Amino acid sequence: MVADVAGSADKSRALALGAFHLGAFARRTRSQHQHRARLIGLADAGDDLRTRSLEIDVAHVHRMTQLRMVMEQTIDLGTFRAIKGSSGAIDKPVLQEEERITFHELQRPRHAAPGKDSVGLGPESHPVPSVFLCVWKDCDRISRHTMNDRVILPTPPPILKNQQQEIRELFQRFVVPSYGRFNLALSHGAGSHVWDVSGKRYLDLGGGIAVCSLGHAHPEITEALVEQSRRLVHVSNLYYQEPQGRLAQRLVGHLAPGKVFFCNSGAEANEGLFKTARKFGHDEGRFEILTAVNSFHGRTLGGISATGQEKVKKGFEPMVEGFRHIPFNDLEAARGAISPATAAILIEGIQGEGGITPASAEYLLGLRKLCDEKRLLLLLDAVQCGHFRSGRFQSYQRVLEGVAGAEGFSVDGISMAKSLGGGFPIGAFWLRDQAHGVELGQILGPGTHGTTFGGTPLGCAVALRILDVIEREKLADNVRTTGDFLHAEISRLAEQYPGVVRGARGLGFMLGIELQPFDQIPGFKREETVSSLQMVNRLHEAGVLTIPSGSQIVRLLPALNLSRTQAEEGLQLIEKVVRSVA
């Protein structure tokens, strides 16, 4: 599918739309105008790809021969096969970084059978895509072109222009305004890329705040959802069902002997840990849980009471009794805070919302010893840092690698969510079978805890499939190597642009770019006082999604299958933005 769309040289962003399908050869149309918008590409799409778009870098394509050349090389863009490339027959590369065109899938072509028909262009024939494409690039006017007297570019529909505004208005009118949202309306994604409603593509390094473990629209997640939903979506926890049992088995296999309870979110998983701690200490009158300053444990009343940040509690007092906060990574402070009422210590393996701070090996080992000495449960909130995000299933497994005295280390309970379902809502907590002579795995007996949607066959089937993919594709290794690369490159940015970047934080794919305060960064606005927000907004403009954390940290929490090439793409864009404000 090829077209060449001529437009005027207007600088304004265009809404020009052109559509045609692969079966048609587009004849090059000469433009009298100095500037041309060019459209070229194809998507090899199955039935399920009707609402995708893709973006390809394409240079000036002036001649049909070049168009043909371009067709001869394919690249994979997630589930799309897009065509781009250079050819030996063309002296200079056809592709240029700067030439970026967005293709947007609108609807199925009328004349082609997706996946069946094919056209022979170049040495291979390509399946007819199930897409129509549109292009908008620096042109506000688009001509209709014909080939063999056939209209191949129908009149562009008046779409996209105000879609973002409309969506925002819906939110303003009908959605509780509890989130500070960025001015972005996203419509779809593929792999580590997402598109907004106007067709702009972003590299997603935020991963839905550490949720999209396999990126967007992963075909195996779709398959697991479809397959399981044909069989059984929900049955209630009054009955047994295989996916839940199998998922519990898999999770336990990555930890120590224990049991798993399934729920729907991170906050709910933590609630389960709180209740476990209370039950554990109950007969001795112990109920208190120590948590860390700067921690984050969710937005339920229990969650905000446990969270070591005042801002989440404000206006919702009184808090749930029994939580006290201790400085993170400070063993002596933990020891000093323990009272006769203390039943447990709960920490994040890597603090996320608090600014990407990993627990040190000494802290973990010291807490374990302290908890053993004082008969306390050591609990881990792994909602953000777990599920291979550190390069191991749990962050402590990575932090304690090769550390003397860490053999056989285990915590007593772990909460999980986020990456576990890759975007499908599922949470869980694991309890060690035995702790301090108590059968911890049995402590929540029949009738003590429950939730309607916990561990549905559908959610568990998805989580199982995600584990399959992570293991089969060795994504933990990818997280380590690509994460180390990103970390090293962020450190390089800090050396090169010390006036903007202070340093790199974190492990694996839970990384932080630590920035200077807003008033020390030359290119930052003085009226906006949060460095992280200013940077994240600028990164959006550049085409990268990241997540702010506190006032000076920009978090990278990408999909576990982010490739090295995508990491490089992200770094280039980040560096461009950093340079622009240095």
Ligand SMILES: Cc1ncc(COP(=O)(O)O)c(C=O)c1O
């Ligand atoms: C460490 C940690 N715990 C708990 C939560 C709460 O999880 P959820 O939003 O799924 O309730 C979060 C969410 O960001 C988190 O990062």
